[in-house]
Amino acid sequence: MTRLLLSPAALADLDDIWRYTVHTWGVRQAERYVETIRDTALGLAAGTQISRSAAEIRPGYRKAIAGMHLLFFKIEHDGTVNVIRILHQQMDVEQHLRDDN
Numbered sequence: 001m002t003r004l005l006l007s008p009a010a011l012a013d014l015d016d017i018w019r020y021t022v023h024t025w026g027v028r029q030a031e032r033y034v035e036t037i038r039d040t041a042l043g044l045a046a047g048t049q050i051s052r053s054a055a056e057i058r059p060g061y062r063k064a065i066a067g068m069h070l071l072f073f074k075i076e077h078d079g080t081v082n083v084i085r086i087l088h089q090q091m092d093v094e095q096h097l098r099d100d101n
Contacts, residue, residue, distance in 0.1 A: 002080065003045065003080040004044070004083070005080055006083045007084050009085050010085055014034065014037065014086055017037070017086065021034075037086060039066075043064075044064055044081045049064050051063060052064075060075075061074050061097075068090075069086050069088055069089065070088075071085075071086050072086075072087065
């Protein structure tokens with residue numbers, strides 16, 4: 001399996017997703033939803049998860065769907081999958097990715 005990294009911003013996104021889901025739907029649903037996101041990220045590292053180019057947002061970026069969220073990532077020169085952000089599909093993606101690297 002390829003190495004998988006989550007940026008500090010992606011980890012903060014995951015925390016926010018967890019808190020929102022617990023508050024709205026409870027702990028069990030939050031566990032299931034975060035597991036869906038985790039499985040998507042692991043699938044990217046394993047090469048089994050479908051993704052699409054997100055070059056229209058930033059050159060070299062790709063995106064994968066996990067529930068109602070999008071994982072934005074790039075493949076580093078050594079093959080590492082670097083998840084940059086985990087954003088809800090209805091968010092202004094360009095605004096949130098503007099200052100991320």
